[in-house]
Amino acid sequence: MLEIKNLHASVVDVEDSEILRGIDLKVSKGEVHAIMGPNGSGKSTLANVLMGRPDYEVTDGDVLFEDKSIIEMAPDARAHLGMFLAFQYPAEIPGVRPWQFLKSALDSKAEARGEDKMSVRNFSKLFDEKVEAVGINPNLVKRSLNEGFSGGEKKRNEMLQLEVLQPSLAILDETDSGLDVDALRIVAEGVNSMRSPERSFIVVTHYQRLLNYITPDVVHILVKGKIVKTGGPELALEVEKDGYKEYFAAAGADA
Amino acid sequence: MTIETPPAAVDKFARAFEKLSSDKSTSPEWIKSLREKAWSAFSNLGLPTKRRGNELWKYTNLRPLADLEFSYGSSGSVTAEQIKCAGPWDDAWDTLVVVDGKFSSELSSLNGTTGLRATSLASAIESSEGDVESQLASLAGKEEYAFTALSTAFVDDGAYVSLGDGSELEQPVHVIFVTSGASESRAVYPRLLMNAGVGSSMTLIETHLNLADTPQFSAPVIEILQDGGSAIRHYRVQMENEASFHIGTTRVSQQGDTDFTSTSFAVGAQIARNDVHTLLDAPGANCTLHGLYMTNGSQHQDQEISTTHAKPGGSSDQFYKGILSGKSHAVFSGKVIVMRNAQKSDANQKDLNLLLSRGAEIDAKPSLEIYADDITASHGATAGHVDRDTLFYLQSRGVDEETAKAILVRGFAEEMLNEFEPPTLFDFVERVTDERIPVLLAESDTIGTA
Numbered sequence: 001m002l003e004i005k006n007l008h009a010s011v012v013d014v015e016d017s018e019i020l021r022g023i024d025l026k027v028s029k030g031e032v033h034a035i036m037g038p039n040g041s042g043k044s045t046l047a048n049v050l051m052g053r054p055d056y057e058v059t060d061g062d063v064l065f066e067d068k069s070i071i072e073m074a075p076d077a078r079a080h081l082g083m084f085l086a087f088q089y090p091a092e093i094p095g096v097r098p099w100q101f102l103k104s105a106l107d108s109k110a111e112a113r114g115e116d117k118m119s120v121r122n123f124s125k126l127f128d129e130k131v132e133a134v135g136i137n138p139n140l141v142k143r144s145l146n147e148g149f150s151g152g153e154k155k156r157n158e159m160l161q162l163e164v165l166q167p168s169l170a171i172l173d174e175t176d177s178g179l180d181v182d183a184l185r186i187v188a189e190g191v192n193s194m195r196s197p198e199r200s201f202i203v204v205t206h207y208q209r210l211l212n213y214i215t216p217d218v219v220h221i222l223v224k225g226k227i228v229k230t231g232g233p234e235l236a237l238e239v240e241k242d243g244y245k246e247y248f249a250a251a252g253a254d255a
Numbered sequence: 256m257t258i259e260t261p262p263a264a265v266d267k268f269a270r271a272f273e274k275l276s277s278d279k280s281t282s283p284e285w286i287k288s289l290r291e292k293a294w295s296a297f298s299n300l301g302l303p304t305k306r307r308g309n310e311l312w313k314y315t316n317l318r319p320l321a322d323l324e325f326s327y328g329s330s331g332s333v334t335a336e337q338i339k340c341a342g343p344w345d346d347a348w349d350t351l352v353v354v355d356g357k358f359s360s361e362l363s364s365l366n367g368t369t370g371l372r373a374t375s376l377a378s379a380i381e382s383s384e385g386d387v388e389s390q391l392a393s394l395a396g397k398e399e400y401a402f403t404a405l406s407t408a409f410v411d412d413g414a415y416v417s418l419g420d421g422s423e424l425e426q427p428v429h430v431i432f433v434t435s436g437a438s439e440s441r442a443v444y445p446r447l448l449m450n451a452g453v454g455s456s457m458t459l460i461e462t463h464l465n466l467a468d469t470p471q472f473s474a475p476v477i478e479i480l481q482d483g484g485s486a487i488r489h490y491r492v493q494m495e496n497e498a499s500f501h502i503g504t505t506r507v508s509q510q511g512d513t514d515f516t517s518t519s520f521a522v523g524a525q526i527a528r529n530d531v532h533t534l535l536d537a538p539g540a541n542c543t544l545h546g547l548y549m550t551n552g553s554q555h556q557d558q559e560i561s562t563t564h565a566k567p568g569g570s571s572d573q574f575y576k577g578i579l580s581g582k583s584h585a586v587f588s589g590k591v592i593v594m595r596n597a598q599k600s601d602a603n604q605k606d607l608n609l610l611l612s613r614g615a616e617i618d619a620k621p622s623l624e625i626y627a628d629d630i631t632a633s634h635g636a637t638a639g640h641v642d643r644d645t646l647f648y649l650q651s652r653g654v655d656e657e658t659a660k661a662i663l664v665r666g667f668a669e670e671m672l673n674e675f676e677p678p679t680l681f682d683f684v685e686r687v688t689d690e691r692i693p694v695l696l697a698e699s700d701t702i703g704t705a
């Protein structure tokens with residue numbers, strides 16, 4: 001599904017700004033990968049580079065999605081292929097209503113894939129269902145997109161979009177941070193219910209907490225722009241106990 | 256040493272004034288004397304082409320208007336189809352149409368609504384109907400202001416609307432000011448005089464259209480007198496052609512416990528000024544002055560918005576939003592004066608702008624002048640760009656770049672569009688906005704770069 005090969009990335013137009021320093025990662029269909037790492041290790045950068053954020057420049061390596069290189073593709077083209085990024089810090093967009101926005105996002109995807117657009121009626125039904133499922137206040141989604149939303153509401157809104165758009169690869173960037181246990185469960189239930197042999201997840205998290213609810217197939221530890229260790233679910237527990245200290249040396253950096 | 260410069264462009268209007276005076280020699284004495292006084296005021300003032308030391312016109316250069324040659328005496332024809340095509344129209348509304356400054360009974364569509372007197376201003380003047388003599392030019396025309404002086408010097412026709420005590424209209428009253436298609440440039444001074452009786456309420460829509468593609472000059476003056484307990488929901492749509500000059504003046508005086516709630520939608524003209532003043536003249540008067548302006552090319556839009564709190568317990572809320580592209584220029588000059596005995600007043604001012612190009616420019620100067628000590632007030636102005644992060648957010652969900660940009664610009668306008676409550680009117684301003692956005696974006700060079 002996704003293959004990251006020796007990926008190096010820097011901030012656009014900033015010299016010596018390399019953040020990702022050679023990442024190799026392979027996510028097969030149906031797998032859930034967790035990426036853990038200390039603050040500033042490059043987790044969000046990786047998630048954003050995969051989605052094509054124009055702030056970053058890929059300086060070396062490649063990213064293949066279903067065996068095709070995507071690094072030259074615009075973010076919307078990647079979304080049409082089936083990729084999705086739930087943001088750590090979702091943008092606030094006044095005056096744009098989630099219903100309309102999601103409908104046009106879904107329509108663009110259908111159009112790009114040569115599929116039929118969903119009728120307004122079916123879409124409304126799906127939308128209302130998902131609004132209830134993620135536990136977001138229905139009045140909130142009638143208003144602006146994320147404007148005036150609390151941190152938790154923004155994350156629920158990201159889950160709403162994830163569930164409506166039904167991507168084949170979902171990248172969740174710290175969707176768990178800032179959430180109380182109830183909201184955390186909603187995120188986990190969302191991911192677990194969407195888990196299928198056809199769909200993969202990359203779950204970026206700083207804490208092990210979320211992984212109590214979502215059992216990953218593979219856990220990667222990212223430090224200083226490099227994956228320093230890969231293992232099973234038990235790796236997350238190790239990190240929880242011992243912290244990231246021992247991995248800094250492996251990344252060739254000071255703790 | 257100061258060098259006296261003669262008042263600008265007075266000669267241009269002098270011949271027309273003489274002609275009007277001789278044509279209207281049988282008018283009632285009071286109106287003839289009103290015109291004479293206003294002409295003499297204008298002759299001393301001239302067009303305000305000097306900007307230095309002139310706070311009111313500091314950011315707006317009227318030289319192109321002073322340089323324009325006008326032709327007089329020609330009045331064009333307009334069809335109902337043309338009007339319905341160019342502006343909002345609803346058969347259920349009482350519509351008054353003013354063509355080149357003259358009321359047109361053929362084009363107007365009046366439904367005989369109970370409690371509403373709606374007619375030509377010329378006939379109201381000739382018969383000195385109701386309180387026309389004391390009301391006309393009572394709010395606009397006696398002050399030292401060139402454009403109201405000019406308008407009053409030429410006061411002749413337009414619309415007269417009078418709402419009876421206690422009348423509550425269900426359907427809006429729509430006044431259309433239209434300039435006919437013509438190759439020559441004309442100067443027109445249409446007026447609306449309206450009074451709302453005690454405890455009355457209505458929706459008033461004002462639309463300014465221009466069917467010519469040549470430069471035209473219109474200086475409409477709207478005077479609204481609200482008796483105690485009345486409520487007016489007012490909308491103003493200005494979409495004159497991009498070669499024209501539109502200097503609009505609105506003056507409202509509000510008695511006790513009145514509401515004047517206004518939303519303007521301004522997209523037209525080469526140089527446009529929307530000059531609004533509300534006078535809260537009795538306790539408990541509230542005014543809401545909102546608006547959306549969109550400019551592109553070399554357009555210049557100027558919002559000159561002011562409120563005087565003269566009595567206690569009133570509120571004013573000025574809130575404008577602008578979307579600027581190309582090399583256009585907009586001005587928001589908001590002023591609130593709270594007089595000494597206007598205690599417990601509440602005044603808010605806000606101007607938010609979205610700049611879509613490096614060449615676009617906004618001058619925003621909200622100001623509060625407060626002489627009372629027990630009041631609440633706020634003011635602020637911002638100018639921002641659509642940022643790349645927001646654009647990326649939308650794109651990451653599968654929306655292409657062009658659509659994402661349009662969604663963001665539209666989102667900025669949304670809250671103002673939503674204020675247009677009559678469905679026909681909402682559909683109209685929404686359509687105009689959706690058509691305008693691609694034009695704005697085509698001249699945009701900053702979106703997604705900051």
Ligand SMILES: Nc1ncnc2c1ncn2[C@@H]1O[C@H](COP(=O)(O)OP(=O)(O)O)[C@@H](O)[C@H]1O
Pocket residue numbers: 011019037038039040041042043044045046055
């Ligand atoms: N657009 C950017 N411009 C400059 N520095 C950046 C940018 N994005 C990330 N960085 C830097 O790269 C490093 C990794 O950031 P990030 O990917 O957000 O880490 P994480 O998500 O693991 O906390 C940090 O030092 C951060 O300051």
Ligand SMILES: [Mg+2]
Pocket residue numbers: 043044045088174
């Ligand atoms: Mg992060």
